[in-house]
Structure formats: structure tokens, C-alpha cells
Amino acid sequence: MxxxxxxxxxxxxxxxxxxxxxxxxxxxxLLRELVLRTDTASYQLSRxxxxxxxxxxxxxxxRRDDETADLLVYPQPDVRKPLRLVRSADFQLLxxxxxAADGTHYxxxxxxxxxxxxxxxxxxxxxxxxxxxxxxxxxxxxxLPVTRTTLEFRPTDTELFVGEEKxxxxxxNNPKNVRTTGEWTRGQDIDYRLTQEKGxxxxxxxxxxxxxxxxxxxxxxxxPFLTDNNRRLSYALPPIRQDFTVKASRLRFxxxxxxxxxxxxxxxxxxxxLILDNGRTFDLRRTYRIEDQEEPGGxxxxxxxxxxxxxxxxxxxxxxxxxxxxxxxxxxxxxxNDQAKYVTNFNISPKTTITALSVRHRGGDWTNNNAxxxxxxxxxxxxxxxLQRARFHFEDVQVVPSDSSIRSDASVVYRxxxxxxxxxxxxxxxxxxxxxxxxxxVREFQRPHPLDFVSITFGEAPRPVTRxxxxxxxxxxxxxxxxxxxxxxxxxxxxxxxxxxLTFDIRTQNSKGELIEMRTVDNVVVCPDGTSVRAAxxxxxxxxxxxxxxxxxxxxxxxxxxxxxxxxIITVRHTQSQYQEPGFSQKLELVLKRKIKFDIxxxxxxxxxxxxxxxTGFGSFGGISLAMLGQLSFYHPEKINRxxxxxxxxxxxxxxxxxxxxxxxxVERDLGIVILGSVYPTRREAKLSFPLYLGGGWxxxxxxxxxxxxxxxxxRL
Numbered sequence: 001m002x003x004x005x006x007x008x009x010x011x012x013x014x015x016x017x018x019x020x021x022x023x024x025x026x027x028x029x030l031l032r033e034l035v036l037r038t039d040t041a042s043y044q045l046s047r048x049x050x051x052x053x054x055x056x057x058x059x060x061x062x063r064r065d066d067e068t069a070d071l072l073v074y075p076q077p078d079v080r081k082p083l084r085l086v087r088s089a090d091f092q093l094l095x096x097x098x099x100a101a102d103g104t105h106y107x108x109x110x111x112x113x114x115x116x117x118x119x120x121x122x123x124x125x126x127x128x129x130x131x132x133x134x135x136x137x138x139x140x141x142x143x144l145p146v147t148r149t150t151l152e153f154r155p156t157d158t159e160l161f162v163g164e165e166k167x168x169x170x171x172x173n174n175p176k177n178v179r180t181t182g183e184w185t186r187g188q189d190i191d192y193r194l195t196q197e198k199g200x201x202x203x204x205x206x207x208x209x210x211x212x213x214x215x216x217x218x219x220x221x222x223x224p225f226l227t228d229n230n231r232r233l234s235y236a237l238p239p240i241r242q243d244f245t246v247k248a249s250r251l252r253f254x255x256x257x258x259x260x261x262x263x264x265x266x267x268x269x270x271x272x273x274l275i276l277d278n279g280r281t282f283d284l285r286r287t288y289r290i291e292d293q294e295e296p297g298g299x300x301x302x303x304x305x306x307x308x309x310x311x312x313x314x315x316x317x318x319x320x321x322x323x324x325x326x327x328x329x330x331x332x333x334x335x336x337n338d339q340a341k342y343v344t345n346f347n348i349s350p351k352t353t354i355t356a357l358s359v360r361h362r363g364g365d366w367t368n369n370n371a372x373x374x375x376x377x378x379x380x381x382x383x384x385x386x387l388q389r390a391r392f393h394f395e396d397v398q399v400v401p402s403d404s405s406i407r408s409d410a411s412v413v414y415r416x417x418x419x420x421x422x423x424x425x426x427x428x429x430x431x432x433x434x435x436x437x438x439x440x441x442v443r444e445f446q447r448p449h450p451l452d453f454v455s456i457t458f459g460e461a462p463r464p465v466t467r468x469x470x471x472x473x474x475x476x477x478x479x480x481x482x483x484x485x486x487x488x489x490x491x492x493x494x495x496x497x498x499x500x501x502l503t504f505d506i507r508t509q510n511s512k513g514e515l516i517e518m519r520t521v522d523n524v525v526v527c528p529d530g531t532s533v534r535a536a537x538x539x540x541x542x543x544x545x546x547x548x549x550x551x552x553x554x555x556x557x558x559x560x561x562x563x564x565x566x567x568x569i570i571t572v573r574h575t576q577s578q579y580q581e582p583g584f585s586q587k588l589e590l591v592l593k594r595k596i597k598f599d600i601x602x603x604x605x606x607x608x609x610x611x612x613x614x615x616t617g618f619g620s621f622g623g624i625s626l627a628m629l630g631q632l633s634f635y636h637p638e639k640i641n642r643x644x645x646x647x648x649x650x651x652x653x654x655x656x657x658x659x660x661x662x663x664x665x666x667v668e669r670d671l672g673i674v675i676l677g678s679v680y681p682t683r684r685e686a687k688l689s690f691p692l693y694l695g696g697g698w699x700x701x702x703x704x705x706x707x708x709x710x711x712x713x714x715x716r717l
Contacts (some may be wrong), residue, residue, distance in 0.1 A: 006265040030139040057144035073106040086124040115705040160207040162249040170201040179220040189213040237556030296338040349386040356383040375420040431670035445498035447582035453489040473593035478559040481550035490534035500526040501578040511565035517556040597633040624658040
């Protein structure tokens with residue numbers, strides 16, 4: 001057994017490998033040589049090996065964490081094929097381990113992953129068992145990545161103050177490889193610590209003694225570098241030395257973990273827990289005075305009681321506040337025996353208090369009325385004290401971001417959107433989960449809607465009242481005038497109007513314009529129907545159900561009993577007392593139009609020219625006759641109650657009825673049945689007129705037909 005190990009050692013020496021360079025299992029080693037090539041150099045297992053903690057490592061120099069390398073593997077001549085490289089999380093195989101054309105070695109390409117942070121980096125090779133019964137073999141090659149790290153420290157300001165921390169940037173070609181612990185050194189003229197933030201090395205210095213002092217920084221690396229002609233590893237970078245001028249202490253600013261503190265009874269008596277930067281000279285269980293000026297005799301703002309030190313170079317304190325303070329007013333000075341030691345700053349605000357609430361609707365001005373409507377977007381302003389630090393919340397309401405929002409200690413403005421489906425009558429306002437006592441009152445929209453939802457029927461199909469412009473001439477009997485309402489035409493998804501309060505003014509008058517009857521129906525409430533998203537909130541016993549009949553309102557004369565050319569005047573308008581803005585109004589005039597008129601006229605034709613069959617010409621002008629005619633008058637189709645200047649009638653004519661001279665034989669008296677056409681003056685309502693007659697008839701006494709033409713004097717009964 002001992003001879004076998006001696007023989008193995010001789011083979012390793014003969015093969016150019018040290019016994020400690022590799023680990024092999026189940027017999028002879030797998031590798032005769034291993035070559036790792038980067039873009040700048042090649043590293044061989046037979047030449048570039050260093051011992052780390054008693055184990056050999058193949059070292060190689062890298063410049064990037066994701067360095068790409070070419071791997072050449074030379075197996076022992078008797079090693080069975082194929083050879084395999086075990087995959088690892090520390091590198092990625094770009095090209096698999098492949099046997100070269102000459103069959104003497106294998107080749108692969110790989111990319112390392114985060115070399116600076118990688119630990120226990122190694123290659124593991126395996127060979128399978130063969131048919132001769134020899135077991136599988138494996139061999140591990142430890143890797144040691146090394147890199148050259150440089151530091152550069154060039155401070156622009158070399159003046160320090162005792163007890164005051166100062167931070168400098170340090171330049172480095174590989175900051176990740178510089179070891180940072182975050183712990184301060186102790187007992188030096190200038191203590192320091194190294195930190196790393198977002199890939200930038202930072203040097204924190206804290207002087208302890210005045211005068212010209214030398215800072216000596218001894219940085220360490222995470223990955224080593226080679227010294228003494230690549231024979232020795234080192235983790236210690238060259239020291240950084242820098243001269244500083246250290247001056248006596250000046251007031252140091254101490255930051256606190258809470259910038260907003262509320263002055264209430266609890267913070268005044270019991271105090272609030274506060275974490276403060278360590279002032280170096282703080283004594284445990286001691287109370288320090290905080291004032292708003294550096295000189296003695298300042299106003300007491302608060303008291304600071306030091307409880308204990310914390311591990312992150314901070315202290316835990318009790319802070320009792322007695323007066324308000326704003327950071328913009330001045331700094332706060334922490335004093336010991338009336339002498340300012342440190343400076344800090346934070347806000348001490350009174351308890352958040354709301355004194356007034358104002359609402360501005362879109363396009364309007366600010367008002368103290370807190371009523372809002374569903375689906376509406378409004379601006380809400382809260383006035384009071386210490387409002388900037390408050391966390392206001394509107395119950396079940398979305399706050400809309402706005403560029404016009406205002407936020408100060410005295411006033412805050414929010415733009416809020418009231419949900420269309422809000423089922424609350426009040427939207428409470430909370431501060432940090434606690435009710436403030438202020439709320440928005442949710443009221444249904446009550447805006448006047450155009451009157452197109454009101455329809456009227458007077459013998460035809462219902463039509464919206466907004467379609468009627470000017471008088472309507474109706475030539476048939478109006479049995480009734482009915483008002484109906486389209487409750488589904490009030491609210492839409494985009495616009496809500498709410499209940500509509502209407503007033504109906506009704507007046508009837510005859511053809512002469514004389515008043516017959518007047519009625520006013522107040523507060524007819526029309527509610528949006530179930531298609532509205534707010535239908536459930538409009539339920540009211542006052543809502544109009546069904547139609548409104550005009551005949552049910554009239555008592556003197558019904559619509560079907562009105563005379564010709566009578567007028568029904570209806571005015572539909574919003575009840576103004578129910579709205580804050582002007583409503584709509586629509587006036588409708590229904591005129592009972594007639595085409596013809598039958599009347600009995602009595603006239604006194606005079607100077608008539610008559611002609612009978614067989615006469616050679618017209619006789620002399622006759623005297624004054626008497627005519628009683630039933631006549632048809634014709635109305636102008638485009639004018640109200642205006643007759644045309646002609647009539648057609650039939651009746652009796654007593655020729656020469658007013659000639660009382662019975663001895664005059666030349667006067668022919670007779671009674672005739674006539675059909676006459678007459679032309680009348682167009683004066684309105686004239687009782688006495690002078691028409692012209694033309695017509696013919698039958699003489700009863702002579703039994704002959706005759707024709708007549710002439711003027712007359714007409715009397716209207």
C-alpha cells in the first residue's frame with residue numbers, strides 16, 4: 001500500500017503536478033495539464049499555483065467580474081473518454097467541453113459570474129466508469145482569482161473640527177473589492193471608517209485632537225493581489241496618508257428620527273421617544289435644555305433626557321416639548337449649563353385643528369355650504385392649524401390629483417370625486433383614522449332640466465312642449481289637453497338633474513281676448529325613473545304618477561265647450577323657489593281655428609239694378625230694399641280670426657221695401673228668394689258696413705227669375 005502512494009507521487013512529479021495541486025479520487029489523477037486563458041494572459045496548472053490555507057490554487061488575474069476565459073484541458077493518456085466539466089453557479093459555459101481534432105485535449109469557453117464576491121471557486125472534472133470495471137474518476141482544481149486594486153484620495157478641504165464627522169469620496173478602479181466594515185477605529189488622533197454607497201467608496205473621518213494631524217488609512221481587499229514577482233498573496237493595500245488641520249470643536253448638527261412632533265398634553269408631560277445622533281459628550285440619565293437661540297436666556301422649547309446608547313452610534317432619548325417651533329424660523333440649540341453644545345432642528349406643531357370647511361363647485365366660487373352632489377368633482381378647502389402634517393381621508397371618496405392643490409399649515413385643498421352610487425348622506429373627513437367632526441353633505445342634484453321631458457296631447461300623438469313655437473291653430477274640437485312626463489329623459493350617465501319641480505299656469509280666453517278662466521298648479525314633482533343610477537334616492541310620495549288632464553283643472557268651461565277662435569294659453573315653468581339657478585319656461589297657445597263661419601246678416605241694399613228675362617236692359621236704380629241673408633264667411637288660413645272680404649249667402653230680398661209712395665206706378669215692389677255674393681270691408685267687428693251685392697233669384701209675385709247688382713247697407717246682428 002505504501003509503495004502505491006510512492007509510485008503515485010513519482011507520477012505526479014513526472015507529470016509536472018504537485019501532489020497538493022489537485023484532488024483525485026479512485027486512482028491516478030485525471031489531468032495532465034490545465035490552461036486558463038484570459039484576454040491578457042495564460043495560466044497553467046503546472047506553473048501558476050499558490051498555496052492558500054495549505055491547499056494549492058490555480059491563480060489568474062481578472063479585470064472584470066464577468067471575465068470571459070478559454071479553458072484547455074489535457075487529460076492523462078490513459079484516462080477514459082469522455083471528460084466532463086461539472087456545471088457551477090460561479091461560471092457559465094458558453095461552449096461545452098469538446099474534444100479537439102487531434103484528440104489530445106479538451107476545450108471549452110466560459111464566463112465567470114461576480115468574481116469579486118465568489119467564494120470557494122473551483123473546477124470539477126469527471127470521467128465515467130469503463131467496461132473493464134474501473135470506477136468513475138473525478139478531480140477538483142481550486143481557483144484563485146486575483147486583481148489589482150488602486151485607491152486615490154485627493155481631498156479638496158483639509159480642515160476638520162473636533163467631534164465633527166466629515167465624509168470624503170475615494171476613487172478606485174474596483175470599489176467592490178475594497179473591504180468595508182462600517183466600524184469606527186478607536187484611540188487615534190483622527191478616527192475613520194470606510195463605507196460603500198451605490199458603488200462609491202466613502203471615507204468618514206472624526207478628529208479627536210486639535211492641531212496638524214496625520215490620518216493613516218489601511219484598507220484591505222476582498223480578493224488578493226500578487227507581490228514579490230507573483231510569489232506572495234496580499235490583501236493589504238498601500239496605506240493612505242493625509243495631513244489635516246484640526247480645529248477646536250464647533251457646534252455639530254445632530255439629526256433626529258422624527259421631524260414632526262405634536263404639542264399636546266401627552267408630549268408635554270410624558271414626552272415622546274426620540275433617536276438622536278450621538279453627541280460624544282452626552283451623559284446617560286441627564287437632562288439637556290433645548291432653546292431657539294445660541295445665547296443664554298433663550299425661550300425653553302423642549303427638554304432632552306438621555307436614556308441609553310445604541311449600537312449605530314446614536315442615542316435613545318425622551319423629549320418633552322413645551323412650545324411650538326418651525327424649522328424655517330431658526331435652529332434648535334442643545335445646551336448644557338446654558339452653553340450651546342449641539343444644534344438640531346425639527347418641527348413642533350400644535351394639534352391639527354380644522355376651523356372651517358369650504359367647497360367650490362366646478363366653475364363657481366368658494367362657499368361655506370358643504371353640500372355636494374353624487375358624481376360631482378369638487379374642491380374642498382380645510383382651514384385651521386397644523387394642517388400640513390395631517391393625513392386627511394375622505395370616507396368612501398376618491399381624491400383626484402390636481403396641480404392646483406394647496407397644502408400649508410393654515411390651509412389644505414383637495415379635489416374629490418363623489419361616486420355616482422354613493423349611498424351615504426354624509427362623507428366624514430378623518431385625520432389619521434380619527435374623525436375631525438367635519439363632513440360633506442351628499443344631496444341629490446336639483447337642477448332645472450330643459451322641458452323636453454314634458455309632452456302635451458290635444459288630439460294628436462304626444463309631443464314635447466319645447467317643439468311648439470308660436471300659436472298653434474287647431475281646426476277640430478279639443479276634447480282634452482293632457483300633459484305627460486318622460487321620467488327616463490331627465491337623468492343620464494353623464495348628467496344628473498334630480499327631481500323637477502314644475503308650475504303650470506293655465507288661462508282660457510274667448511275670441512275677443514276676454515278672460516274665461518285662469519288656473520295655476522304649483523309644485524308638480526317629476527322624479528327620474530328606474531333607469532337613473534340615483535333612482536333609489538328619488539323615492540318620494542310627492543312624485544307625479546300618471547298624466548295631468550286640463551279638463552280636470554278647468555271648472556267654468558271645458559276645452560270641448562270653448563267657442564270658435566277661443567285660446568288656451570299654457571305656461572310650463574320650473575318652480576324657481578326650488579332651485580339656485582334660473583329654470584326653464586315654455587309657453588304654449590292653442591287657438592280653436594275655423595275655416596268658415598255661418599251668420600245671419602240684415603242689410604239694406606239701395607240703388608239696385610235688376611234685370612228680368614225678356615228685358616232689353618237694366619231698369620232704373622231702385623229704392624232702398626231689405627235683405628235678410630244666411631251667409632257663409634271665409635277665414636284667412638294664415639291669420640287668427642280674420643275674415644276674407646267676400647261672403648256667399650241665400651235669403652230673401654224685399655225690393656223697394658222702403659218706397660212708401662203707393663201712387664208711383666214706376667216703382668216695382670216684390671219679394672224675391674235670392675242667392676247673393678257680397679264683398680264686405682275687412683274692418684274687424686264692424687256692426688254697420690256697406691257691402692256690394694251680385695246675385696240672382698226668383699220673384700215670388702211675378703214668378704220670374706231675375707238678376708241684381710248694387711250696393712247696400714249691412715247690419716250685423
